Amino acid sequence: xxxxxxxxxxxxxxxxxxxxxxxxxxxxxxxxxxxxxxxxxxxxxxxxxxxxxxxxxxxxxxxxxxxxxxxxxxxxxxxxxxxxxxxxxxxxxxxxxxxxxxxxxxxxxxxxxxxxxxxxxxxxxxxxxxxxxxxxxxxxxxxxxxxxxxxxxxxxxxxxxxxxxxxxxxxxxxxxxxxxxxxxxxxxxxxxxxxxxxxxxxxxxxxxxxxxxxxxxxxxxxxxxxxxxxxxxxxxxxxxxxxxxxxxxxxxxxx
Amino acid sequence: xxxxxxxxxxxxxxxxxxxxxxxxxxxxxxxxxxxxxxxxxxxxxxxxxxxxxxxxxxxxxxxxxxxxxxxxxxxxxxxxxxxxxxxxxxxxxxxxxxxxxxxxxxxxxxxxxxxxxxxxxxxxxxxxxxxxxxxxxxxxxxxxxxxxxxxxxxxxxxxxxxxxxxxxxxxxxxxxxxxxxxxxxxxxxxxxxxxxxxxxxxxxxxxxxxxxxxxxxxxxxxxxxxxxxxxxxxxxxxxxxxxxxxxxxxxxxxxxxxxxxxxxxxxxxxxxxxxxxxxxxxxxxxxxxxxxxxxxxxxxxxxxxxxxxxxxxxxxxxxxxxxxxxxxxxxxxxxxxxxxxxxxxxxxxxxxxxxxxxxxxxxxxxxxxxxxxxxxxxxxxxxxxxxxxxxxxxxxxxxxxxxxxxxxxx
Numbered sequence: 001x002x003x004x005x006x007x008x009x010x011x012x013x014x015x016x017x018x019x020x021x022x023x024x025x026x027x028x029x030x031x032x033x034x035x036x037x038x039x040x041x042x043x044x045x046x047x048x049x050x051x052x053x054x055x056x057x058x059x060x061x062x063x064x065x066x067x068x069x070x071x072x073x074x075x076x077x078x079x080x081x082x083x084x085x086x087x088x089x090x091x092x093x094x095x096x097x098x099x100x101x102x103x104x105x106x107x108x109x110x111x112x113x114x115x116x117x118x119x120x121x122x123x124x125x126x127x128x129x130x131x132x133x134x135x136x137x138x139x140x141x142x143x144x145x146x147x148x149x150x151x152x153x154x155x156x157x158x159x160x161x162x163x164x165x166x167x168x169x170x171x172x173x174x175x176x177x178x179x180x181x182x183x184x185x186x187x188x189x190x191x192x193x194x195x196x197x198x199x200x201x202x203x204x205x206x207x208x209x210x211x212x213x214x215x216x217x218x219x220x221x222x223x224x225x226x227x228x229x230x231x232x233x234x235x236x237x238x239x240x241x242x243x244x245x246x247x248x249x250x251x252x253x254x255x
Numbered sequence: 256x257x258x259x260x261x262x263x264x265x266x267x268x269x270x271x272x273x274x275x276x277x278x279x280x281x282x283x284x285x286x287x288x289x290x291x292x293x294x295x296x297x298x299x300x301x302x303x304x305x306x307x308x309x310x311x312x313x314x315x316x317x318x319x320x321x322x323x324x325x326x327x328x329x330x331x332x333x334x335x336x337x338x339x340x341x342x343x344x345x346x347x348x349x350x351x352x353x354x355x356x357x358x359x360x361x362x363x364x365x366x367x368x369x370x371x372x373x374x375x376x377x378x379x380x381x382x383x384x385x386x387x388x389x390x391x392x393x394x395x396x397x398x399x400x401x402x403x404x405x406x407x408x409x410x411x412x413x414x415x416x417x418x419x420x421x422x423x424x425x426x427x428x429x430x431x432x433x434x435x436x437x438x439x440x441x442x443x444x445x446x447x448x449x450x451x452x453x454x455x456x457x458x459x460x461x462x463x464x465x466x467x468x469x470x471x472x473x474x475x476x477x478x479x480x481x482x483x484x485x486x487x488x489x490x491x492x493x494x495x496x497x498x499x500x501x502x503x504x505x506x507x508x509x510x511x512x513x514x515x516x517x518x519x520x521x522x523x524x525x526x527x528x529x530x531x532x533x534x535x536x537x538x539x540x541x542x543x544x545x546x547x548x549x550x551x552x553x554x555x556x557x558x559x560x561x562x563x564x565x566x567x568x569x570x571x572x573x574x575x576x577x578x579x580x581x582x583x584x585x586x587x588x589x590x591x592x593x594x595x596x597x598x599x600x601x602x603x604x605x606x607x608x609x610x611x612x613x614x615x616x617x618x619x620x621x622x623x624x625x626x627x628x629x630x631x632x633x634x635x636x637x638x639x640x641x642x643x644x645x646x647x648x649x650x651x652x653x654x655x656x657x658x659x660x661x662x663x664x665x
Contacts (some may be wrong), residue, residue, distance in 0.1 A: 010565075014506075014508075014510030014514075018506070018510030027562055060599075061598075061600050062600045062601070087498075087502035088498045088499045106502055239516055247509040
């Protein structure tokens with residue numbers, strides 16, 4: 001943590017000055033080995049040096065962080081660990097959360113920065129990040145997403161998810177490998193996952209690909225049997241909707 | 256004599272029934288309106304005050320009539336207190352309602368027919384006849400189609416059930432009584448007369464149901480209108496001053512503090528001036544073009560920090576137009592758009608011109624321009640709608656480079 005060589009791409013001079021001051025305060029031995037005010041110089045910077053940490057603004061000319069990263073990937077440049085710095089961009093923040101990238105909010109708080117320096121993030125999974133950003137901009141979800149298991153980051157695919165359930169206000173994705181906490185709400189997932197998933201209960205969303213059987217028992221709670229052997233309750237007022245969805249699904253499969 | 260007394264009694268029964276029906280309907284609108292937002296004086300035990308301070312500190316969590324949560328900034332005034340339904344278990348609800356309706360029946364029976372045991376029993380009986388099927392129906396048929404719209408919640412399923420029973424009953428009376436009369440060889444015409452009260456009763460009930468529902472709908476619609484206006488105001492504020500602008504300005508000031516304390520001071524003043532103008536603007540319906548220009552100046556002054564010497568701006572306001580009334584904050588989103596989208600991806604010098612002359616305002620920039628098929632964002636859409644409401648208009652003028660917008664006042 002002591003002798004970090006960092007670089008920054010940021011179009012505003014005062015913001016660059018502030019980050020340098022903060023870095024000087026928090027880790028006096030760190031050195032700034034390069035700074036760039038726009039994407040073109042940023043590319044040159046990435047080609048020239050390999051910093052331990054790159055502070056990357058989101059919006060700068062000509063095409064912002066995502067455009068520049070895309071070009072850098074195509075040019076085969078080595079991508080250093082990145083801490084994104086942004087004032088307010090809901091799409092970008094959403095993408096960072098899904099792709100488990102490190103981000104700082106402007107004006108940067110020393111505590112946030114200290115935490116980031118204490119555990120310098122790995123280089124981002126660029127294809128995952130770009131794919132996620134494109135998806136969040138068009139209000140869909142990418143195929144892949146990440147979950148955190150303590151310090152580890154695990155990449156999962158929606159098609160491997162059996163069901164999503166809330167339990168004591170926490171959201172879990174259930175897969176063949178077990179269940180993982182997801183830092184999201186069920187509501188924000190429901191509409192984006194709707195065609196492939198069906199909500200069978202206030203707190204349960206099920207992947208249609210893993211549905212085996214619907215067991216409607218009059219007088220009792222109906223149960224949905226998954227291929228994993230799990231049995232999940234179907235709430236009474238959603239039963240008709242679930243039935244209809246399954247009927248359409250099986251019709252699709254028949255033809 | 257005997258016949259007359261009996262007819263008199265029937266008249267009394269009808270009176271009780273009619274009064275009770277009206278009263279119970281009105282009452283059940285108080286207590287059963289658990290899905291609606293009601294003022295506290297109407298809450299009557301089944302509603303309680305909604306969650307108070309919650310979420311972001313100082314913000315009030317409120318619900319609009321469709322149940323969508325939104326945050327109100329602190330100090331936000333509203334005539335409506337958000338209320339939450341209290342969901343009691345079914346047996347307790349039934350017991351409460353039964354007691355209440357029986358007591359009401361006793362009261363109405365005593366008041367309208369005289370305080371005789373017979374009348375009190377009659378009133379209580381009518382109350383029970385109303386409440387038990389209604390509540391049972393509400394409970395049993397709560398998954399009926401009314402679930403679709405929360406305003407037609409489960410409370411209505413039971414009432415429609417009772418209504419259907421009544422209609423069937425009166426129809427049956429109109430058919431069965433004459434049939435019996437005909438079968439017994441009695442005059443058929445007279446039987447229609449005896450079926451008449453039953454039919455009249457159903458008709459009255461139907462009318463009361465529909466009338467009271469209409470009243471409630473009108474009341475709820477008024478509420479939602481007031482709320483949506485308030486919400487629109489809040490959203491409009493958010494649309495007119497981008498959070499982006501605010502945070503970037505704060506970040507810029509942070510960066511200036513050490514190297515250029517004077518610059519930081521100046522920037523803080525500019526931000527204060529911008530905020531003051533915006534806050535003044537959202538409270539007014541109109542202000543002069545002069546004030547709008549000084550708002551834009553405050554914004555540009557602040558943005559000059561970010562852009563440094565990359566940005567050159569020209570503002571010209573014809574003195575003849577200085578006092579022209581305009582909707583407040585109408586130019587702000589246009590300038591913000593230009594700075595944010597027009598210049599974001601431009602390397603090198605950026606210039607922005609704003610001229611007010613000859614009854615029109617022209618804004619011109621040399622940024623990367625708008626693609627012709629680009630849809631209006633929320634900012635531009637709001638501006639367009641607000642101008643249209645004033646009888647003014649906004650149009651995009653053709654230009655070689657960048658973007659050129661024209662606002663025609665009147």
